[in-house]
Amino acid sequence: MEHYTPEILISDDEIAARIEALGNQITKDFENQEVVVICVLKGSYVFCADLIRKIQLPLRLEFVACSSYGESMSSSGNVHIDLDVTGSIENQNVIIVEDIVDTGLTIKTLLETFKLRRPKSLKLASLLYKPSRLKYSIDIDYLAFEIEDKFVIGYGLDYAGRYRELPYIGILNAGH
Numbered sequence: 001m002e003h004y005t006p007e008i009l010i011s012d013d014e015i016a017a018r019i020e021a022l023g024n025q026i027t028k029d030f031e032n033q034e035v036v037v038i039c040v041l042k043g044s045y046v047f048c049a050d051l052i053r054k055i056q057l058p059l060r061l062e063f064v065a066c067s068s069y070g071e072s073m074s075s076s077g078n079v080h081i082d083l084d085v086t087g088s089i090e091n092q093n094v095i096i097v098e099d100i101v102d103t104g105l106t107i108k109t110l111l112e113t114f115k116l117r118r119p120k121s122l123k124l125a126s127l128l129y130k131p132s133r134l135k136y137s138i139d140i141d142y143l144a145f146e147i148e149d150k151f152v153i154g155y156g157l158d159y160a161g162r163y164r165e166l167p168y169i170g171i172l173n174a175g176h
Contacts, residue, residue, distance in 0.1 A: 006153055006163070006170025010145055015155060015168065018144045019047070022125060023054020026095065026142060034058045035093045036119075038085060040110065041065040043099030046156035046164070047127040047144075051097060062087060064096075066106050079109035094119040095142070099156055100128040102149075104136035111138075128152065128169070145169075 026035070037059050039048035052059060065083035094114060098107055107124060114122055125142035132149045153159050154166030163172070 102133040
């Protein structure tokens with residue numbers, strides 16, 4: 001099995017500092033309120049785990065998993081929710097935690113789906129954002145890092161199911 005050594009794009013120290021700042025901002029924005037954090041699996045689980053430890057509020061954690069079906073590696077433009085939240089989000093402060101917003105298709109679908117469930121508020125926290133790939137207008141309320149259009153791995157993001165365990169975000173260069 002071939003193993004790549006990625007170039008470090010964002011160090012674990014930079015990630016930790018940014019997550020602390022996001023946790024503080026969320027705590028301030030929802031002072032004295034409860035939040036429901038929805039972790040988008042699989043890529044955002046590491047980010048979500050670190051983020052909820054920095055949010056100093058009562059919270060409930062939910063999970064959602066999505067897939068996009070299409071030919072080959074291209075998306076059909078349809079997003080299917082494979083795993084949905086188990087509890088009601090009606091009248092709740094909801095924060096969706098995503099690993100990366102690139103085209104915006106998945107998160108657009110999730111925001112539209114959850115909006116129909118009448119939450120009190122609906123916000124988006126994303127670890128990464130690639131504006132050059134965006135096809136759908138998405139407002140990111142809590143953003144850790146904006147990056148160029150590079151294939152990134154680590155800190156929950158994978159390549160063929162591998163590299164999620166890296167403590168940093170790296171650039172995968174398949175020709176390396």
